[in-house]
Each structure stands twice: as C-alpha cells, then as structure tokens.
Amino acid sequence: MKWRRLPLGPIQTNCYLFSNDEKECLVIDPGGDANKLISILQQQHLKPVAILLTHAHFDHIGAVDEIRNEWKIPVYVHKNEKDWLTNPSLNASQNFMxxxxxxxxxxxxxxxxxxxxxxSFSLQVYETPGHSPGSVSYYSAEAGLVFSGDALFAGSIGRTDLLDGNHDQLIKSIQDKLLTLPEDTLVLSGHGPETSIEAEMERNPFLNGF
Structure with missing residues (x-):
C-alpha cells in the first residue's frame, strides 16, 4: 500500500491518495482544486474506487462531486453528518467562505x-467525534497508518468551537480510539505533517497525562 498527501483547497486541507499495487486508490477528503486532483490521478494512472470523508466540513469536501462524477464512484460519510454535504450552515462554509x-x-x-x-481495501473505522459529531478515523493495520481527519494533528488537536464541537468528547475520542493503536502507527492528519501515535503520546501538549 502507498499513500500520498496533497494539500488542496482554500486552506490547504490534506487530501490523501491511498493506493494498492493494482493502481486502485481511495481518495480521502478531497477538499478542493478538483482539476489539479484529477490531473494528478490521471498522471499517476490511479483508478479511484471510492471517496472517504473523515468529516463533512467545507474544506474536506470541495472536490467531492468532480471526483465522484469523473470516476463514477461512491462517497462515504458518517450518518451524523448526512445533511452536512448539502447545507453550508452545517459544513461551515457559510461562516468561513x-x-x-x-x-x-x-x-x-x-x-x-x-x-x-x-x-481490495480493508480499513477499520473508528468513531472519533469532538471536532464534529460525525468525525471518523480510518485505520489500516496492514499499512500501519491512520487517517485521523481533524481529530489529531502533529502537536495539536482539532478545534471544537464549530457546530456541535465538544472538547471533552474529542479528548476522549483520541484517548480511547487513537492512542490505543500501536505506537508506531503513522498518523495522517487533515492539516499539517504526518506524525506518529508515539510522538503524540510523548509530546502533544493537549494530551499530557494520557
């Protein structure tokens, strides 16, 4: 399995291409710049089979329809954010954009x-709400990585001042779901560089004591 990080969209949200040896790939959080993303996928001869969303804030969904329509593939989102894709007051674009x-x-x-x-892809889905009510993380034991969305970052955690955000819930999600993964698990976040579970357990100032 291979992965590639592509910062896209108005606030350079990390989109990830997670691919196998057959050049099939999952597109995770296509936040914008659809033409650029389509061009990269075509240049790399990748064949998207699905779009996975860690959550449905505007900066994670901007290129969803273009990628879905280009390859005729399904989009996955947590049921708690079913209505967020079509509603700018829920997905925060009305406030920020x-x-x-x-x-x-x-x-x-x-x-x-x-x-x-x-x-051929098999991922473990963990519900990791707090940043948003339908936030999920996708873990691949085979590849030793987790796509954490905006739950956990290198040296930080997701903001909780948006609609239905909850700081205590987010800390519990990270503690119960993410920090229990193997310490060498690579954390691929919605913003910023990759990190590891071990590094965040040791140095993340928001997680001291866990």
Missing part, C-alpha cells in the same frame, strides 16, 4: 464502527 460550498448527498453512510471493505 462568505458563500456556500455544497456537494451532492453521500452514496454510503457509515453507521457504526467496524471493518470497511472496498474492493
């Missing part, structure tokens, strides 16, 4: 934790 960012409804709703299998 001065205008609406909307995409079509998701094709598949994540209803619970467990194994998500898409073709």
């Amino acid at each position: 001065g205008g609406a960012v909307t995409v079509s409804e998701a094709d598949e709703l994540i209803k619970s934790e467990g194994t998500l299998t898409i073709g």
